[in-house]
Amino acid sequence: MPEPAHSFMLTIHVNGVERQVQVDARTTLLDALRDRLHLTGTKKGCALGQCGACTVLLEDRRVVSCLMLAVMAEGKQVTTIEGLARGEELHPVQAAFVEHDAFQCGYCTPGQIMSAVGAIKEGRARSDDEIREQMSGNLCRCGAYTNIVAAVRDAAAQGG
Amino acid sequence: MNAIIGQPVNRVDGPAKVTGHATYAAEFDLPGLAYAVMVLATIPRGHIRSIDRMAAEQAPGVLAVMTHEDAPRLAYKPIAQRPQVDAQSGEQLHVLQDPEVRFNGEPVAVVIAETLEQAVHAADLVQVEYARSPALTIFDATKGRPPSEGNVKAGRVPELGRGEVEAAMAAAPVRISARYVHPREHHNAIEPHVTIAHWEGENLTLYDKTQWVDNDRKEIAHVFGMEEERIRVISPFVGGAFGSALRTWPHVTLAAMAAKRVGRPVRLELTRRQLYMSVGFRPHSEQHLTLGATPEGKLVALEHEVVQQVGRYEEYAETALSPTSHLYQCDNLWARYRLVEMDTNSPCPMRAPGVVTGVLGLEMAMDELATELGLDPLELRLRNYAEQDQQKGLPWSSKELRACYAAAAERFGWSRRKPEPRSMREGGMLVGYGMATAIYHSDRSAGSASVALTGNGMAVVRSAASDMGPGTYTSMTQVAAETLGLPVSHVRFELGDTNLPFAPVHGGSITMASMGNAIVAACQAVQKKLAGLARAAQNGPFAGLPEEAIAAREGGLGRADGSGPVVPYAELLRQHNLGWVEAEGSAQPGEETQKYSSAAFGAIFVEVRVDEALGTVRVPRMVGAYDVGRVINPKTARSQCIGGMVGGLGMALEEQAEWDIRFGKVMNANLAEYLVPVNADVPSLEAIFVPNDDRNFNPLGVKGLAEVAICGVAPAIANAVYHATGRRIRRLPITPERLLS
Ligand code: FES
Ligand code: FES
Numbered sequence: 001m002p003e004p005a006h007s008f009m010l011t012i013h014v015n016g017v018e019r020q021v022q023v024d025a026r027t028t029l030l031d032a033l034r035d036r037l038h039l040t041g042t043k044k045g046c047a048l049g050q051c052g053a054c055t056v057l058l059e060d061r062r063v064v065s066c067l068m069l070a071v072m073a074e075g076k077q078v079t080t081i082e083g084l085a086r087g088e089e090l091h092p093v094q095a096a097f098v099e100h101d102a103f104q105c106g107y108c109t110p111g112q113i114m115s116a117v118g119a120i121k122e123g124r125a126r127s128d129d130e131i132r133e134q135m136s137g138n139l140c141r142c143g144a145y146t147n148i149v150a151a152v153r154d155a156a157a158q159g160g
Numbered sequence: 161m162n163a164i165i166g167q168p169v170n171r172v173d174g175p176a177k178v179t180g181h182a183t184y185a186a187e188f189d190l191p192g193l194a195y196a197v198m199v200l201a202t203i204p205r206g207h208i209r210s211i212d213r214m215a216a217e218q219a220p221g222v223l224a225v226m227t228h229e230d231a232p233r234l235a236y237k238p239i240a241q242r243p244q245v246d247a248q249s250g251e252q253l254h255v256l257q258d259p260e261v262r263f264n265g266e267p268v269a270v271v272i273a274e275t276l277e278q279a280v281h282a283a284d285l286v287q288v289e290y291a292r293s294p295a296l297t298i299f300d301a302t303k304g305r306p307p308s309e310g311n312v313k314a315g316r317v318p319e320l321g322r323g324e325v326e327a328a329m330a331a332a333p334v335r336i337s338a339r340y341v342h343p344r345e346h347h348n349a350i351e352p353h354v355t356i357a358h359w360e361g362e363n364l365t366l367y368d369k370t371q372w373v374d375n376d377r378k379e380i381a382h383v384f385g386m387e388e389e390r391i392r393v394i395s396p397f398v399g400g401a402f403g404s405a406l407r408t409w410p411h412v413t414l415a416a417m418a419a420k421r422v423g424r425p426v427r428l429e430l431t432r433r434q435l436y437m438s439v440g441f442r443p444h445s446e447q448h449l450t451l452g453a454t455p456e457g458k459l460v461a462l463e464h465e466v467v468q469q470v471g472r473y474e475e476y477a478e479t480a481l482s483p484t485s486h487l488y489q490c491d492n493l494w495a496r497y498r499l500v501e502m503d504t505n506s507p508c509p510m511r512a513p514g515v516v517t518g519v520l521g522l523e524m525a526m527d528e529l530a531t532e533l534g535l536d537p538l539e540l541r542l543r544n545y546a547e548q549d550q551q552k553g554l555p556w557s558s559k560e561l562r563a564c565y566a567a568a569a570e571r572f573g574w575s576r577r578k579p580e581p582r583s584m585r586e587g588g589m590l591v592g593y594g595m596a597t598a599i600y601h602s603d604r605s606a607g608s609a610s611v612a613l614t615g616n617g618m619a620v621v622r623s624a625a626s627d628m629g630p631g632t633y634t635s636m637t638q639v640a641a642e643t644l645g646l647p648v649s650h651v652r653f654e655l656g657d658t659n660l661p662f663a664p665v666h667g668g669s670i671t672m673a674s675m676g677n678a679i680v681a682a683c684q685a686v687q688k689k690l691a692g693l694a695r696a697a698q699n700g701p702f703a704g705l706p707e708e709a710i711a712a713r714e715g716g717l718g719r720a721d722g723s724g725p726v727v728p729y730a731e732l733l734r735q736h737n738l739g740w741v742e743a744e745g746s747a748q749p750g751e752e753t754q755k756y757s758s759a760a761f762g763a764i765f766v767e768v769r770v771d772e773a774l775g776t777v778r779v780p781r782m783v784g785a786y787d788v789g790r791v792i793n794p795k796t797a798r799s800q801c802i803g804g805m806v807g808g809l810g811m812a813l814e815e816q817a818e819w820d821i822r823f824g825k826v827m828n829a830n831l832a833e834y835l836v837p838v839n840a841d842v843p844s845l846e847a848i849f850v851p852n853d854d855r856n857f858n859p860l861g862v863k864g865l866a867e868v869a870i871c872g873v874a875p876a877i878a879n880a881v882y883h884a885t886g887r888r889i890r891r892l893p894i895t896p897e898r899l900l901s
Contacts, residue, residue: 025221026277033277040187041180042401045350046432050831052750053350081180090178098174101799104629106177107399113178128843136838139831141400142629143806144799146838 015083052138062118081110104142120160168795193615205295205822221278235385249310250474265437306496323492331451351399436829440508478514512867523875550759557756557856568785592884598762598872605664605749626666669864681745775896789863801847808873
């Protein structure tokens, strides 16, 4: 592959593992994850910061990875959906999503789950109203919203 | 054996989806993958004068730029019988075959590069000069024309009716008449459409977002003039589609052309903005209804005209008249369907195509009639209950709509509704209760499946079906598990691959009624095959027994009379030194289509709260009750119903393409300006399934669910807004500016 113009070698800590990744200055964190590191659990729904499908945690903060350049993540800790489960054991939010059928097609789901994990960590999932508000940046066209609220409520109660 | 059908089993693909391990079309990791980006026309009609591609070709990383000047001429062989998912008249878009521009957004070039960033950048550098011609960008309902022959043959009739509508209408003591407008809507599944094309010699593999792999293969075979056997389509997970991935769009062809040109696998993913011009939409519609009734509320005459937009190069038409033809008892009916040609990409089916539109008009008009009569809206529906399909003159294969009305009204608390508009208030808000009926015709198609019983006690069930979200993986696993007498954990269902047995389209709510029965047949076939082996054996528990003396029971075979032990399948395989045994089965519609009319039904009740100062409408709760025949999995079925409610809420209050007549273009082509419901919009949704088991329709007793779930929601909300405010908003969506004006 010819050397792309303005290319950089970055170090990003993804799910606790130090990864080297060659990116273009224009590469988003989302495309770096999906196309360079083949961590395709993080989804692209709009690439415009409007749907939340690409949500990951950057140093424990929720970010839409399509609006962040990969170079901005240099040296940082990124947690993606692939980094939640411990082996076969699902993270409580993941387990609650399965139990409450909080998805249909599953395409918005990784983003929903990362948002929920972030919101619970921030202490912003204390009531159904708050969960609905905090989760409203994550669109679900299959309309699983009420099940998502039930799942997040459950996971938050277990300390998520 | 505990029943597995009817249990709220968790999705079998749930763990894959929540861990990010479910692989959607864009995510297949092929060595040497290159990236394609489309350049789209920016005029609504005309032709390309010149294309300057030099800068793009010289941009770093660019492998090729392809335009109509150098794209290969493709075969585009006619298909004798167009599949039902295609427009039934006209001709599909021939991509990069000539300099014509037929609509704003038609692909005019494709750029292929080493990386996505390079391809996006180079696509920006392609300079196209156009010569504009006059374009049809205005929807004028008076310019409607009847559908063409191909569409009429496919059931999109220009007119239908019965009785003497004119005389009956003239004599009707009570009449209401109204016009309803419903804008162009976009599917906006969260997964964009995407194709990876990979040629190996003359063989092509497509990793595609599609609701029908078999048809994808067939279409591309015709476009390229190649044998179907040389094409394989793989699509294990679909990130929502709602109809947009039924047919095969031009970008699939482009991806295959691009891959051929550069001799590498190529991924072509549409951007969110491009989706609005590339993969169809629900067409803009205007409809006019006149209802005539007796003072007691018996419908005596019904007139309904629907006018929809259509593209000019091909003609997609809908069955918008179908609900009017049979939802209520009415002896005199006349309905008309017209199309208005516009220069736009072609519309296509979107969840409950046509029917959702027809139900919208009819159910808003019924509410207006109830007001005129001073009757409760629910009572009006009951007084016109259709005991049979009057248009077809056939009995329903089953109909539990009365039970739906009763269950939903009770659960909702409809009796607390004060009849007068503007009579209910809470916390400074106007409160409104509204309801509507839902209907969607039930169909089934021929399909097939294979089942392999393996030595380790597993069953592997395969079919080229699809799962865009309703839970095909899970419900089919349940059907197979129950038929084979195995636990769910011992059954694996594989789908989404043209190498698997043929399946019909995953759309129109036909999947379970079609494939469920095929899977039952395949399970029974493999049991029979195993029984045959056991009977023919020298020894063993079933040696020499007649066929009818053996029955499938509890995960194995036993004697039909119940004597003796049940021998598990795996044990039988071991006895015969077999690693596995496999059989195919299929199912198809039968004479029931001649004897009955089949449909799923629903009743939707909603509460709205209107802030008159701001013009905002909130929907704190919705209750739906559904007759969908037998429910295979109440958990996933419920998810489909609440999903339909959310879709209907979008239709009523939020969704509309803003169309600019100067450019013939959707101006809000993104998810911030084209509004869709968010989590905070839908606090409480309840779905009730009334008991039914429609064996008249098919052996499994299911009817179909996805489409009926969206029908009726938008009119129920609009009717509730009337009840809250005393204002009929007849143009959707009901936005604050419309409520305030
Ligand atoms: S893909 Fe990032 S917000 Fe939609
Ligand atoms: S599950 Fe399909 S978009 Fe949310």
